[in-house]
Amino acid sequence: MVSVLLADDHALxxxxxxxxxxxxxxxxxxxxxxxxxxAVDLVTTGDVDVVLMDVQMPVMDGIEATRRIVEAGGTKVIILTTFDRDDYLFAALRAGASGFLLKNADPDDLIAAVHAVADGHALLAPEATLKVIRQLTDHNAHPPAPAGQAPGGHAPGGQAPTAEQPRETDPDGSAVPAAATVEPTTSAGLDAEDQRMIDTLTHRESEVLTLMAQGMSNAEIAQKLFLGSATIKTHVSNLLAKTGSRDRVQAVVFAYRTGLVRGV
Structure with missing residues (x-):
């Protein structure tokens, strides 16, 4: 049995x-x-698995409530919104929400979302999550180039250095082509810790993260890359650990925030 708490300032x-x-x-x-x-008080005093959280509420908004609930541990939060304040939604994801839905979502989608989050999965609703993440992190993915330097970190008129990249292997033993198929990130505007985490990702992990950011499930990624589902699951687990991400939502936020994946 999954216990659910409803947090919204409208009784109806x-x-x-x-x-x-x-x-x-x-x-x-x-x-x-x-x-x-x-909501925070009820979670603290009761046994709550999932909170359906509104964003704009009196006394304490849903963002701060989400942060406190997630920090306490043990309870997952789904943001329910009318999608009229994108900045609030992204802040909620940064606070640790496991995902969000529009308030006009189909009843079956709401039930499925609660089940998914309760089972430890993150909820990336294609019509909402990707739009918000891309919109709010695009400026971080395109920092201005330093004076005297062209975008991408190269001198004006210069070319990017080329070097033969070593071949990697997937956990199932299949070779990974040396040629990159994901857009490389730039170190401009990143702090040292973000850059360190990006540098630890293998080519395949970066590729999987890119497809995650497009809203693909593990099964869809496996089909896209012609790999087994277990292999993709291993890559996802590894990249979550390397990026310090609690779940898929946080990993996708990391990818857009750092510019590893470009907004559209």
Whole structure:
């Protein structure tokens, strides 16, 4: 049984979500909060697996509430939004939310989202998450070039140095082509820790992260790269550890924030 807390300052919205979740026998709404502080208090004093969190609420907004709940550990947060404040949504992801949905999502999608997050997966709704991440991190992916230097870190009129790259192998033993198929990042504008984490990624891990950022599941990535699902799962686990990401959402945020993947 998955215990769910509803946090929204509109009672009618909470009632609607509670009615939707009631059709799933393994989901149980254990409480309702009218603001972020109430949500934090209820999570602290009760056994809550997943919180459906609004962003704009009185007393304490959903972003700060999400940060406190995630820091306490043990409870996952899904942001539910009307999508009218993209900056709030990205801040919520940075605070540790496991994903978000639009409030007009189909009832089946809401139930599936709660199940997915409760099972430890991150929720990347294609119509919302990717648009927000790309929109809010694009400026970080395109920092201005230093004076006297062309974009990409090369001198004006100069060419990027070339070098033969060593071949890598996947966990299943298959060779990885030396030619890169992901857009290289630039060190401009990155702090040393971000650059260190990027440098630890293998070519294949960077490729998998790029496809994750496009909203692909492990099965879709495996099909795209002609690899086994277990191999992709290993790559995902490795890149999560190397980038210090708690889940797939945080890894995709990292990819766009650092410029490893470019916004569109």
């Amino acid at each position: 919205v909470r009632s609607g979500f509670a009615m939707v979740l009631s059709v799933a026998e393994d989901l149980h709404v254990v409480g309702q909060a009218a603001n972020g502080q109430e």
